[in-house]
Amino acid sequence: MSPAIAMTTDQTKGGDHHDDQSLYQKGVKHLCENGLDRVPDKYILPAADRPNITKQDLNIVEDNLKLPIIDFAQLLGPNRSQVLKSLANACEHYGFFQVINHGIAEDIISNMIDAGTRFFELPFEDRAKYMSNNMQAPVRYGTSYNQNKDKVFCWRDFLKLLCHPLPEFLPLWPSSPVDFQNLAATYSKETKYMFLMLMEAIIESLGIVTTATTNDQNKTEEEDILKQFEDGSQVMVVNFYPPCPEPDLTIGLPPHSDYGFLTLLLQDEVEGLQIQFQGQWVTVEPIANKFVINVGDHLEIFSNGKYKSVLHRVLVNSVKSRISVASLHSLPFNCMVRPSPNLIGEENPKRYKDTDFGCFLNYVSSCEPKRKDFLESRKLTSKIMEKLDVHST
Numbered sequence: 001m002s003p004a005i006a007m008t009t010d011q012t013k014g015g016d017h018h019d020d021q022s023l024y025q026k027g028v029k030h031l032c033e034n035g036l037d038r039v040p041d042k043y044i045l046p047a048a049d050r051p052n053i054t055k056q057d058l059n060i061v062e063d064n065l066k067l068p069i070i071d072f073a074q075l076l077g078p079n080r081s082q083v084l085k086s087l088a089n090a091c092e093h094y095g096f097f098q099v100i101n102h103g104i105a106e107d108i109i110s111n112m113i114d115a116g117t118r119f120f121e122l123p124f125e126d127r128a129k130y131m132s133n134n135m136q137a138p139v140r141y142g143t144s145y146n147q148n149k150d151k152v153f154c155w156r157d158f159l160k161l162l163c164h165p166l167p168e169f170l171p172l173w174p175s176s177p178v179d180f181q182n183l184a185a186t187y188s189k190e191t192k193y194m195f196l197m198l199m200e201a202i203i204e205s206l207g208i209v210t211t212a213t214t215n216d217q218n219k220t221e222e223e224d225i226l227k228q229f230e231d232g233s234q235v236m237v238v239n240f241y242p243p244c245p246e247p248d249l250t251i252g253l254p255p256h257s258d259y260g261f262l263t264l265l266l267q268d269e270v271e272g273l274q275i276q277f278q279g280q281w282v283t284v285e286p287i288a289n290k291f292v293i294n295v296g297d298h299l300e301i302f303s304n305g306k307y308k309s310v311l312h313r314v315l316v317n318s319v320k321s322r323i324s325v326a327s328l329h330s331l332p333f334n335c336m337v338r339p340s341p342n343l344i345g346e347e348n349p350k351r352y353k354d355t356d357f358g359c360f361l362n363y364v365s366s367c368e369p370k371r372k373d374f375l376e377s378r379k380l381t382s383k384i385m386e387k388l389d390v391h392s393t
């Protein structure tokens with residue numbers, strides 16, 4: 001009997017046995033490969049955490065959200081200041097926006113989705129070569145959110161690729177499908193360029209530096225951070241959500257915020273992404289060839305809380321698989337992220353502790369990551385802020 005069928009039989013007895021636990025570690029795609037008509041206990045969320053139950057209980061209307069739209073091409077033209085205002089508004093009030101006219105050719109985008117899809121279509125043994133428990137592995141195939149810690153697994157498999165420096169990591173990326181490395185490398189370079197352009201604009205939108213700024217120290221800070229971004233970390237995550245026999249019992253990705261400065265997200269045409277907006281979960285409509293960008297925890301810290309990283313989650317459905325490619329960007333892994341000195345003042349005390357990527361990794365490896373817990377752990381309480389004030393005077 002195949003493992004998946006054995007699991008289904010155990011399921012009818014209501015138990016998840018040891019063998020099943022190792023089966024779950026192999027991912028949802030593998031679990032479903034021989035057919036599955038019930039969701040195993042391992043993936044069943046407590047009733048209060050189920051996306052649709054919450055919706056019914058809270059009487060939330062199913063709503064699609066039109067995200068603010070940023071016209072990338074206009075950032076480079078005479079309307080830049082107008083676009084910067086829209087960008088500031090989007091980062092402050094939504095934490096998410098959509099980018100149009102980004103200049104990334106449609107075939108680069110569709111090739112990336114296609115290459116990701118073909119990777120997940122490979123036989124399990126080919127994908128399994130990249131399985132690793134090491135959170136810092138340059139290439140990692142895995143499942144759930146944090147499969148080493150999650151009590152309940154979520155309905156997602158992923159392929160995580162470190163992208164910077166590309167010449168070092170590219171040869172380690174999957175060599176099958178044969179064109180995967182090439183297509184994913186092209187895509188990662190294009191998204192890196194978009195990230196750099198967007199960060200330059202976002203830093204300007206925070207008022208950190210404008211052409212009119214005369215303070216040399218401010219200028220140094222802006223130039224400095226943009227330079228650091230060029231050499232910054234980039235992690236690409238290809239997410240794969242197989243169809244789920246009982247989608248209301250589980251979730252593709254639980255509510256979380258992303259750790260970096262910005263995430264550039266590409267989704268296929270299947271709905272699933274929801275963001276928290278004005279206290280409600282709203283669905284982000286996928287639009288072909290457009291990017292969804294979200295503010296990450298590091299930008300929240302850097303902006304001293306002006307721009308907020310936003311909780312988002314992914315729902316699954318019973319009919320279609322879904323694929324998305326998230327490109328997460330930040331400073332180099334060994335750099336400190338701290339509130340910009342330009343955004344700290346008497347009226348606006350420093351609100352976050354300095355942090356680095358190592359500190360984030362320690363955090364996620366030591367506990368079951370939830371919601372915005374990591375960022376919460378970096379917040380300075382008013383008591384600490386008082387102390388800092390005393391020391392700095």
Ligand SMILES: O=C(O)CCC(=O)C(=O)O
Nearest residue numbers: 237239267273314324326
């Ligand atoms: O699949 C999606 O739409 C979102 C993925 C996501 O939130 C992530 O990879 O952090």
Ligand SMILES: [Fe+2]
Nearest residue numbers: 256257258312
């Ligand atoms: Fe995310």
